[in-house]
Amino acid sequence: MGQTGGCMCGSVRYELHSEPFDGGWCHCRTCQLNSGAPAMAFASVKNGDWVVTSGQSALRTIRSSSFGHRTFCGECGTPLHVKVDHQPDTVDFSIVTLDDPNAIAPEFHIFWSSKADWFPGLDLPKHARFRPDTRGLSGTEPPDDSSLVGGG
Numbered sequence: 001m002g003q004t005g006g007c008m009c010g011s012v013r014y015e016l017h018s019e020p021f022d023g024g025w026c027h028c029r030t031c032q033l034n035s036g037a038p039a040m041a042f043a044s045v046k047n048g049d050w051v052v053t054s055g056q057s058a059l060r061t062i063r064s065s066s067f068g069h070r071t072f073c074g075e076c077g078t079p080l081h082v083k084v085d086h087q088p089d090t091v092d093f094s095i096v097t098l099d100d101p102n103a104i105a106p107e108f109h110i111f112w113s114s115k116a117d118w119f120p121g122l123d124l125p126k127h128a129r130f131r132p133d134t135r136g137l138s139g140t141e142p143p144d145d146s147s148l149v150g151g152g
């Protein structure tokens with residue numbers, strides 16, 4: 001069995017039918033706006049090797065640029081993959097949607113010209129979960145344990 005992944009709400013589950021390659025960060029404005037984050041990390045598989053195993057009916061696809069289509073979960077909004085016209089043989093999926101987000105690491109950056117100046121901020125203080133002095137919380141744990149995947 002190949003590597004598996006899915007969206008935040010669990011409606012969409014998928015499996016890779018080949019090893020992913022070409023892991024990389026994309027800092028384009030479309031990725032920033034689509035994800036609500038400074039950049040997205042993608043890897044590629046051969047077209048047809050990103051296979052939905054459940055939740056096909058929840059998938060939504062939009063044209064996101066003159067050359068790109070983005071597919072996401074219509075229930076929770078998780079961006080899942082991008083297909084671009086100039087690379088019809090591959091699909092680029094969001095690495096962190098794999099059940100093991102460490103399965104492949106990005107090895108390059110594209111659209112560096114629109115990188116947020118403060119990304120990735122590796123010199124900032126780091127907390128495993130919440131900051132100890134988070135407003136409204138007494139500790140570092142979430143207020144309840146009902147979160148889907150461990151965060152807010």
Ligand SMILES: [Zn+2]
Pocket residue numbers: 007008009010011012073074075076077078
């Ligand atoms: Zn979902």
Ligand SMILES: [Zn+2]
Pocket residue numbers: 026027028029030031032111
């Ligand atoms: Zn991008």
